[in-house]
């Protein structure tokens with residue numbers, strides 16, 4: 001493989017199903033790896049250090065930040081630090097491996113400033129409407145009502161920025177969302193390998209047409225008609 005890998009950024013409100021979609025995708029896709037984020041938040045039951053996240057102390061995070069080791073970082077939900085280490089990603093991309101990660105909107109912005117499209121490709125995984133999202137938050141359990149409301153407020157803020165993404169994937173059925181991301185990756189890989197630029201352009205054009213209809217429905221569901 002001579003072309004460099006592509007960095008796929010998957011954003012969208014928490015509980016939009018990003019974790020399940022990425023898990024299924026990663027089980028199937030070849031030459032695609034997940035970036036493991038660093039976070040200062042505590043592990044949830046069932047989460048393992050080095051697999052789900054790198055769970056670091058605030059001091060360690062701040063020290064590596066000072067050393068310039070993060071490609072991006074953000075405070076998410078006004079509380080915890082999350083970030084992407086520069087070293088492991090750059091090494092794998094140079095080897096032609098594609099990387100995918102779950103990231104928040106602030107992270108997307110920072111990565112894109114340093115690695116603009118098509119080196120990085122930003123995908124917004126759109127959740128259903130706010131009520132369904134709140135139900136999903138609740139069914140996960142383990143969080144106070146205040147924390148849930150904070151998540152909903154973050155979700156609404158993120159939804160307002162869907163226009164900034166390269167692709168919009170509607171996440172009602174996991175399987176379809178996974179297939180759409182696979183198709184996006186095929187098209188973007190073809191472009192980066194210089195094989196079929198036309199195919200990539202066609203995929204993006206088709207996506208743009210679908211996207212217009214979807215975005216309208218989406219904005220209505222979320223009451224964001226600005």
Ligand code: 5GP
Nearest residue numbers: 014037073074076082083084102103104107
């Ligand atoms: P959670 O705590 O529910 O696992 O994740 C909270 C949020 O942090 C999610 O929206 C997720 O996309 C975001 N996130 C996870 N890793 C990173 C990261 O490395 N950088 C940034 N900016 N956000 C991240």
